[in-house]
Amino acid sequence: MKSKFLLFLTFLLVFSSCNFTENLNVKDDGTGTFALEMDGAGLMAMAGDKLSEGLNQKKDTKVIDSTFSFKEIFEAKKDSIAKLSPEQQAALKKMENFVMRIKMNAEKQQFLFSMDTPFKSVADLQNMMDGFKILNDLKGKSDNGGMANPLTDGLGSNAKVDYSYNGKTFTRSATMNKEALDKVKNDSLGMAKMIFASSKYTLKYHFPKAVKSVSNPDALFSADRKTITVEYPFTDYSENPEKLNLNVVFE
Template sequence: MKLYKLLSFSFLIATLTSCTVTENMYVNDNGNGKFSVDIDGSSLMAMAGDQLGDQMGADAKKNIDSTFTFKQLFEEKKDSIAKLSPESQKELKKLENYTVNTKMNGEKKEFLMAFSTDFKNVNELHDVLQSLSALQKLEGAGSPATPFGNGLGNNNSNLSYSYDGKKFTRKALIDKQKLAEKAKDSSADMSKMIFASSSYTIKYHFPKKVKKVSNPSALFSEDRKTITIQYPFTDYMENPDKLNFDVEFEK
């Protein structure tokens, strides 16, 4: 299965059902670390795996364990990318260092998808799902709608992270102009229905003990170095600034 076809097929599964999206971050003492966004759409496989296989054809019935980089995918689609606007090309460029791993097993009723990367500083990171929404443009004008066009990740905000050893901040700034345009989009209600039972979980691992988190819903690990916060996916889509918070560390 070609890389873009696999990615499109995988996203179609993720957007057909309730799924759990987990944003994982591991920060080291020197500020570098690992980051991933993990999507678990196993509930669809459990409920309708056989029917899905019948609808999607032979590829859907195969057990898949695939790993590739966006750099490979962009090489495959370089001619299409060259035709995109500079803005879209810039958005896709943000994904270049990410690795994609997809696991699908019909017998185990399992569907897992992960986008991961290493970083030198947390301020390099961005909203992966937002960048993924730009992939819909690779198909070209007049092409059938792709799974990336259903609104997944397009929450009309700019996400940034900062960490100086004393404080960590996750902050999404809403683009009011894009938000107003989205309000006129008739597909917004459909996206809301699709993601109504999905969740967005943040799980961050720090090298120091956490003193306090500005979000009162945060759960702490026993050693207070890991925090977990769960939100409805509709908050991520409609009110991304609700996922903003600050973390202060013990001295």
């Protein structure tokens, strides 16, 4: 039943768009919050009732508003996690404070999916996506026979991403790993490219100081210059994560 639903969901993603947003909020003391968000309103517009049934497995439920922590996921997967290497377990440990939220309302054509976490330093976010890939592998093998889930795969990344902030400058640096790059090239005409062909990936970064300059020429500024936004087609970002590299200098 789950496999049939995922096939149905994949079909919908091919013919509708989803917007992914990387939302970063940095405070004066360097602490802040980080969130990965997906707006799947296009899915709800096409088949809200079927999507609700597939996720909730209750035909009479039209609204879903669910929140749970990654600690709960890890507890359910503790036996599998114990078999992982120390490095893989450490990568998952970084994700313990993430909270996942799903809001779905077929009548309002609303489908919002987010994962967010607080951080004590921007450096805490280094290579955070490693944990998502490991968790996706664990969930994929046990929950759906190894079949890819477009939702969680879409929030992943094909690169190592480093962040730094010292009050004067901020940098976001993505480096594509060879294995992921080869996979993307091999699938350049495959399902993944079809699924996200009309989707967008957006960076929305909020800082405590006004921005003097930013290296990315496509960045847009808020009126107070404390927020920058950069948007790219998702497939462009997936194949060339370096396009969203940033070097920000504050006033």
